[in-house]
Amino acid sequence: MTTTSFSGLLRSLAQHHVDFILVGGIAAAAHGSVRATYDLDVVYARSGDNITRIVTALRPLDPYLRGAPPGLPFSWDVETVQRGLNFTLTTGLGSIDLLGEITGGGGYGDLLAHTQNVHVFDVDCLVLTLDKLIAVKRAAGRPKDLEVIAELEAIADEQKG
Amino acid sequence: MSRPHVKQSRSRESASEPVLVPVPPDGRDCYSMAMLDRPVPTVSSRAADPVIEAYKKGIDRTLIRENLKLTPDERLRRLEAFVRDLERLRAAMTRR
Numbered sequence: 001m002t003t004t005s006f007s008g009l010l011r012s013l014a015q016h017h018v019d020f021i022l023v024g025g026i027a028a029a030a031h032g033s034v035r036a037t038y039d040l041d042v043v044y045a046r047s048g049d050n051i052t053r054i055v056t057a058l059r060p061l062d063p064y065l066r067g068a069p070p071g072l073p074f075s076w077d078v079e080t081v082q083r084g085l086n087f088t089l090t091t092g093l094g095s096i097d098l099l100g101e102i103t104g105g106g107g108y109g110d111l112l113a114h115t116q117n118v119h120v121f122d123v124d125c126l127v128l129t130l131d132k133l134i135a136v137k138r139a140a141g142r143p144k145d146l147e148v149i150a151e152l153e154a155i156a157d158e159q160k161g
Numbered sequence: 162m163s164r165p166h167v168k169q170s171r172s173r174e175s176a177s178e179p180v181l182v183p184v185p186p187d188g189r190d191c192y193s194m195a196m197l198d199r200p201v202p203t204v205s206s207r208a209a210d211p212v213i214e215a216y217k218k219g220i221d222r223t224l225i226r227e228n229l230k231l232t233p234d235e236r237l238r239r240l241e242a243f244v245r246d247l248e249r250l251r252a253a254m255t256r257r
Contacts, residue, residue: 003245003248004241004244004245004248005241006237006240006241006244007237007238007241026237026240029236029237029240030233030236030237031233032225032228032229032236033225033228034221034224034225034228036240036243036244036247037240037244038244118233118234119233119234120233120234120237121234121237121238127233138210146212146213146216147216147219149210149213149216150213150214150216150217150219150220151220151225153213153217154217154220154222154225155225155229158222158225158226158229159229
């Protein structure tokens with residue numbers, strides 16, 4: 001059984017100086033959401049150097065395509081990441097979604113202006129702002145996000161007092 | 162180009178064009194000014210969606226208020242502990 005370790009995944013990315021932004025459920029949790037999430041969603045920079053760092057950071061954790069049958073010829077290397085964009089992976093420290101782009105937000109460079117610094121698990125990292133998180137959830141237009149958006153907007157209301 | 166509706170409105174309000182559309186000192190046109198000064202949409206300025214408003218009624222704000230007393234680090238540490246407890250529970254139930 002894999003034990004989820006958001007802290008371990010984050011530290012691994014940080015130790016290898018990966019450029020990434022926390023998004024999705026983990027970002028919502030950082031902002032105050034009380035909903036549980038079981039994977040780490042990050043938008044990563046698509047530069048060649050950063051892809052190399054991601055591959056190096058996750059390689060010891062044996063990443064594999066989440067939900068795929070075992071035994072597929074999946075190779076975790078720079079070429080694989082360069083050929084793809086978004087990857088939903090299982091690792092030895094739990095699930096991670098590596099997103100090259102997100103609906104309504106674009107890529108790492110587009111999102112940078114909509115981030116704030118947080119210090120979590122002894123790691124300094126970037127998290128999408130609450131406003132932008134709501135905007136991208138709205139843009140995604142998924143029925144399952146409606147309750148999430150409602151909660152995020154409630155958080156924004158509470159923060160405003 | 163004739164703009165009778167603009168002239169009528171101006172006349173009705175006794176407003177001159179400089180009052181209605183101040184010309185910026187750097188000569189930029191009004192459209193550019195408007196786009197530059199356009200506020201970035203925020204939660205407060207975003208149009209309310211009736212479906213989301215309906216969902217909001219079901220949100221337990223007491224839990225949110227308690228959570229907002231914590232730091233982001235404390236929130237994520239709690240989340241991680243919760244997920245691990247859940248995984249242990251699931252594993253125990255699978256073994257039975």
